[in-house]
Amino acid sequence: MWLTKPMLRSRGWTEAAIRDFLPGPEGLKPNPRFAISGAPMPVWKPGTVAKAEADPKWRDWLDRSLQRRQTTLDALAGTDDLEFRNRLELADRAIRDCSAPPTLLDALEPERPPATHHS
Template sequence: MAQTLERPSAADPVQAAKARQAATQPRRLPVSDLKRRGWTEAMVSRLLGKPDASEPNPYFPRDGAPMKLYSFERIAMAEASPEFLAWYGRLERKRRVAGR
């Protein structure tokens, strides 16, 4: 997946600062994005283990559990592993049979 950043206008220094910060920080994905990519909780736990970072949940800031974030590099390495490919293949067959 290619990551693209919108170019901020020169008139908006806040957007320019955010873009610079995003470009220099390592890319991390929350579990919700992993699930959209087809991961299950068990796959995340087994193949990735502990998260690389956590952040307060933006949707439930006061009493929500922190978001678990995993580095994009670790995710890419896990998705290229034979264990992930075998597990994902079995999962896809189950989903096809279940009609999902």
């Protein structure tokens, strides 16, 4: 799964944010809309986007950007294109999977009995 600029824009990214918070493109993919005449699309890995979106500076920028644009992430992600919606959901899942990989202790945490304190 690679993330394209339209996918990033649906998550609140702008051209300036892409330039300021992401490294250069991690790959180029053929443009599906203009396969013959279109330039290849720059793409990023979900882990790269997850790391950028976890940065408090990016989160602060996103909050201010959405306020300036008077919009919400739900509005930006809204689309009638079911194929694009499906790709957005897959991208979101891939980013969430990269955001906070569980450690062994995290996996065991729910099984631990609650601590009891004796006075």
